[in-house]
Amino acid sequence: MREFLSLNSVAFEDRNIAKEPRWRKDLVELTGEVVVPVLVVGGKQVVGLDEDQMASAIGLEHFKSDPNRDGLAAPPELAALPDVAEGATEEQLTHFVRRLQREMEFNAAKDGAPYRDGQHDGMRFARDAILRILTGQYEPEQMVIERPIGPPPAGEGQGGGAQS
Numbered sequence: 001m002r003e004f005l006s007l008n009s010v011a012f013e014d015r016n017i018a019k020e021p022r023w024r025k026d027l028v029e030l031t032g033e034v035v036v037p038v039l040v041v042g043g044k045q046v047v048g049l050d051e052d053q054m055a056s057a058i059g060l061e062h063f064k065s066d067p068n069r070d071g072l073a074a075p076p077e078l079a080a081l082p083d084v085a086e087g088a089t090e091e092q093l094t095h096f097v098r099r100l101q102r103e104m105e106f107n108a109a110k111d112g113a114p115y116r117d118g119q120h121d122g123m124r125f126a127r128d129a130i131l132r133i134l135t136g137q138y139e140p141e142q143m144v145i146e147r148p149i150g151p152p153p154a155g156e157g158q159g160g161g162a163q164s
Contacts, residue, residue, distance in 0.1 A: 001037040004054055007064045012039075018128060034141040049121075072108045072120060074101050077131045090134065097130040 005012045017024040017036060028034060031045065039046040041057040055063040078101055085091035104123045132138040 001039060001049060001054070004049070004051055004063070004065070005039075005058075008055075008058075008060060010058055010060075018132075034139070072104050072124070074105075075128075075131065077135055078127075081131075081134060093130050093134055097127055097134065100127045100130070 002014060015023040017027055024034060031038060035047055039054055039057060044057050046053045046057050051065055081094050085094045100123050104120060107119055
């Protein structure tokens with residue numbers, strides 16, 4: 001979402017919920033769950049990376065598009081993991097999250113294609129969830145398909161800005 005907005009010269013407020021707990025809370029108040037990315041324009045929410053919906057919400061008749069490569073670099077939390085984990089589960093999760101990162105870097109080195117962007121999104125989601133588990137920051141979340149369809153109940157969903 002950041003890339004799409006920047007590429008199309010749209011000013012936005014970037015709220016990274018992985019780095020700022022208050023924005024995570026704001027997101028839950030807005031949408032009723034932790035789901036990213038979310039674009040909010042004039043009270044209208046666009047969940048996900050549907051470029052046509054984002055362009056429509058912003059009022060762009062024509063827009064530029066570029067493959068999604070954001071977030072493929074190793075986050076600092078990954079480098080901060082200990083070389084030797086305390087227990088078997090932690091050791092296996094640490095190994096797996098490092099392997100996910102190597103897979104992401106390997107895929108990024110290949111040519112761009114829409115299915116690769118989908119792979120990157122899935123691997124980023126898994127990597128970031130495992131890192132939250134290993135660093136004690138994980139909170140159970142509902143899947144996007146489990147959330148209610150339609151606007152949030154009255155009194156909920158007030159706010160603005162782009163969140164991702």
